[in-house]
Amino acid sequence: MREELYNQQVLAMYDVRGIQNYIFKSNAAKEIIGASVLVEAIITDGLNAYIKNNAKNQEQYLTDWKNDDPKVFLENPEIEMQVMFVGGGNAYVLFRRGEECRNVNRFLAKYVLERTYSLNLAVAVVKKTNAYDHDYAEINEEMRRIKAFMPSTQPTGALPFMEADSITGYPLTRFEEKTKTYYCTEAYLKRKSFPRNENEKIFDNMVTEKGDNSTLAVCHIDGNSMGIRIRNEMQNVTAYEEAIPKMRGLSQEISAVFGNTFINMTKYMDELTPKVKENIKTRLYRKIVVAGDDITFVCNAKLAIPAVRYFLEHLGGEGEDDVIYSACGGIAYFNSHFPFSDAYQVAEACCDTAKSRAKKEENRGKSGFVGNFFDYQICTNIRAADLEEYRDRHYSSDQGTIIARPYFVSGVEDEEEFKNKNGKYSIEKLIYWSKYFTMYMPRNKAKHLRNVIPMGTNELEKEISFLESRGYTELTDHSGMKEAATLNDDEYRIWYDALEIMDLYVEESSHEDNN
Template identity: 25%
Template sequence: MQEHYIYGASVQGIQGYIFETGKLKEIAGASEIVEQICTDYFEGFLKNECQIRGQITLIRKAAGNIRLICDKADAEKIVKYFPKSIQENFPGLSISQALVKYTGQLTNQEMDLLEKKLNFQRNKPIRPYLTGISAAIRAPRTGRIAYKRNDDKELIDRASWEKLQKGTDEAHHRLTKKFLDENKGRFPFDFSEIIHPGCKWLAVIHADGNNLGKILQSLGKSLKNYPGHVADGYREFSECLDRATTKAAKTAFEKTFQKSKEKVFPFRPIILGGDDFTVVCRADMAIEFTQYFLEEFEKETKEHFKGLVQGYSLEDFQDGLTACAGIAFIKESYPFHYGYHLAEELCAQAKKASKKIPGIPSSLAFHKILSSFYDDYEETKKRELTASPKDNQDKPIHFDFGPYAINKNTSLPCIQDLRDCVKTLEKKDAPKSGLRRWLSEIHHSELQAKELIQRVAQIAKSKEDFQVHEFDESIKKLGANLSLGNPMTNENKTPLFDILTLLSWEGEQ
C-alpha cells in the first residue's frame, strides 16, 4: 500500500515579528510578509526551489499555517529547504514543522498526531540565521546587525529593511486587495495619516472567533463517519472560515469607512486569517466598525458553513459562529505593541464574559489608555477603573461596565444602548462637564458625589437642547435603576466612564 505524508508548518512568533516596531510602514510590511508566506511565497517555493513533481494536496494555507499531503520524496525536499528559505529571505521569522506518515486513507488520528508534533516543535529553540560578530555595527532600534540606512538615514537591520520594502509596495499587497478595489483610495503608511485634528487617538482592534475548538472537535468526530474525506473536510472548513472572516471585514470596512470618500482611509488591516483579525484605525470610528464586523461575522459564517453543516452533520453550528473583540485606544506616540497587548487582553475579557452565557454571544470590550505606563489590564482596572471614596472604602465603585454584547437579548449590556447614551450627550446643552466632575469627585466622597450629580440632573432639566428623559431612557437599557441623577447600579458599577470615553472624540473637534 502506498505511503503518504501529511506535512505541517507554522510560522512562529507572528505577533512579535509584526509588532516589534512602532512604525506603521514596517508593521504593514511585516503583516504582508506573513500573509504571503503561506500563499504566494509557498507556492513559488514549491515550484521553483523544490521543483515538486508529485501531487500536492493542500489542506490549509492561512494565518501562518500550512497543512498538505505529499509523497516521501517531496516531503523530504520541503522539510529540508523551507525553513532555510524563510530565514534567508525573511530574517526574524522562523517556522516549526512536522511530518506524519500514513498508508491508506487519512484519518483524524494522523491529524491529531501532526498537531501534537507541531506543538512540541514550537517549544524547541531555533538558532537565529543572522548572528554576526560582536564587533559588527548594530541597528539602534532592534540591536541586530545593521544592514542599510532607511530614508531617515537611520541604520536598520535586514528584517526591518524587508518589512519596509513590502510596506512600500502597496499595489501588490494581498491584504489591501481583500478590502480595496483598484484605484479606490489607499491605506495609510504612517500613523499621522490616520488621525486628524478632530480625533488624535488610534484604536487597535483585535477580534477572535468563539467556539472554534469545539467546532473542530465536532468536525473531527463527524469525519470518522466519512472515510476518505478527512482532508477535504478540514480544507473546506479552513477555506469557509477564511472567506467568511474576509467578507465580514470587507463589509464592515465599506459600511464604516468608504462612505467618507477619503483618498487615504484612516484604517490599516494588520492580520486577517482564519478567525483572527487585527486592524488599526481612527478611534472615533472603531466602535462602529467593530460592531459591524461582529454582526457580519455571525451572518457570513452562518452562510459559508451551510455546506459543512449539511455535508458533515454539524447541526450545532447551523447558526454560524460568534466572535469577541478588544479595542485599545492609544495616542499616536504610544508604543504600539502595548496597544496590541491590551487589545488581546480586552478580547480575552469579552470572551470570558460571553462564555458564561448560553450561546456565547458576540461581545466587545474597550479601554482608553490614559497613563504613560501600562502593565496589564487587571492592574489597570485597580489603578484607573476603581474608586474607593473615603466615606465608603468598603464598597469600591467600578468604572469597567463592559464587556458589551452586540445583540440585546443577553444578560450583558448592549453596545448600541451605550452608543445611544453617547448620542444624547452630543447635544449642545448636555451636562458633559458635570458628569466629568462626578467621576472625579467619586474618588473622594460618595456623599458629595451624590449631591453633585443630583444638582447636575436638576440643572439639566432647565436646558432647552438637552432632554433629560431621553438620556434616562437610554441609560435605563444598560441598567434598570440607572438615570442621570443615579448613575450607579446596585453592584456599584457605572457606565459613565465608558460613555465619556466615547464622547471624548467629539470633545476634541
C-alpha cells in the same frame, strides 16, 4: 524528523510563530504594512519557491488547495506533495516520501529566515495512516509538544562596537539612499515589501486632526469556538477521501464569512468617514491581518467602536446551512507616540476579556453558544498590556470596579431569549449614554462627572444631586436611581465607559436612535 519516516508517506503541519508581534514590532507604518504583506502567505509562497527551484517535475507538487482535486494525492502515486488545506494559520501538507518532506522543511526554514529575518517556523511530522481522524489528532498533539519545547530563538543582537536598531536591538546593516537612514535587516525587509501604491504616511493621514486629536485604534477580532465547531463537524469523518474536501470546505467557508464581513465593514466605515473628517480623499483604516477568523486592522479612533459593532452585528448566517458564527473583539486606543506593539497587546488582551465574559455559563445560549462581545482600552501607559492588573489599579473605587465593559453585541441570528439574557451588557446602553454626554450635556459638566466617579459613592451621589438640580434628570430617570443612596445599579459604570471615550464618539448612520 525521525529517520524511519524517510521512506513512508507523512503528514506535515507548518506554523510560523509570532506573526502578530512581528508585524507590530515597529512604530513605522511602512514597516507594519510591509510586514503584513510579507507574512500574508509565507508558507505557500515558500512551498512554491521550493517547487520552482528544486522539483524535477513541478506537476507532481500541488499547492493550489482551493482549486485542485482533493483526492489526487490519494489516487495518483506519482504525486509527491499536496497541500491538504490551510486553516487557523497552519498549513497541512501530504508527502509521498518523508525524505522529500525533510528537504522541504530545510528549505522552508531558510526561506522564512531570509524573508523575515526573525520569525521561527514550527514543523510537526507524523506517519500517514488511512485514518484521518487519528492523524489529525496526532499531528496537532505533536505540534503542541514541539511548541512547548521549541526555543524562541532570535538573531544575534548588536555587539558593543556596532550601531543597533533602537527597537529590535539588531545591528544596522542597510543604508537607504532616499532617506539617508540606516536600518537593521528586519526593518529593511519589511520596508522592501511595502506596496508601491500606498502612502508611507498612511497612519498620519488617518488621524482626525494632527497635534490635536491624533488618536488611532488597533482592533483585533477573533472567532468564537472555531476549533470546537471543526471538531464537531469532523468527529465522524475517518477516511481521507471524505476528510480533505470537508476540511477544505470548512476552511474556505470560515475565510469567506469573516472576509466578506470585513469587506462590508470597510464600506460602512467609508460611509461614516465624512462625519469624522471632512473633505478626506484617503481611507481612515488599513487592513493588517485578515486570515480565516483572525482579523486585525488599524483605523481612526472614532471609527473603531462603530466598525467592530458593525462586524459583530453582521457576522453569521452566510455559511453552509446557515451556520451561526460569532466572534469577540478588542480595541486599543493610542496616540502616535505610543508603541504599536504594546497597543496590539492591549487589543489582544481586550479580546481575551471579552471572550472570558462571553464564555461564562450564565451568558451562553442554547447548546453552549457563545455570543459576540467586545472590550476596549485607552492606552496611556505601556503597562496597560497587563490589562487585569492595570484595571485593578486605575479603575477601582469603594464600590469596586468603575467600568462595565466588555459589551454584548447582538448578532444577526441571535434569539430573543439570548439577547435578553445578555441585555445588561448591551452595546445599546453604551451608545445611549455616549450620545447623551456628547450631545446633551456641556463638556465641562461631563468631564467633571467622569472625574468624580472614581472618588466613590458619596462624591458621586452629591454630583448626581447637583446635576439633577440643574435639569439633568436623565441620570436618575433612566437608571432607576431616584433613591440615590445605594447606587446598586450598574448604570454609573456605563457612564464612566461612555465618558472616557466621549471625544471619540461619532453618531452612527445605519442604526436607529433608541432614545
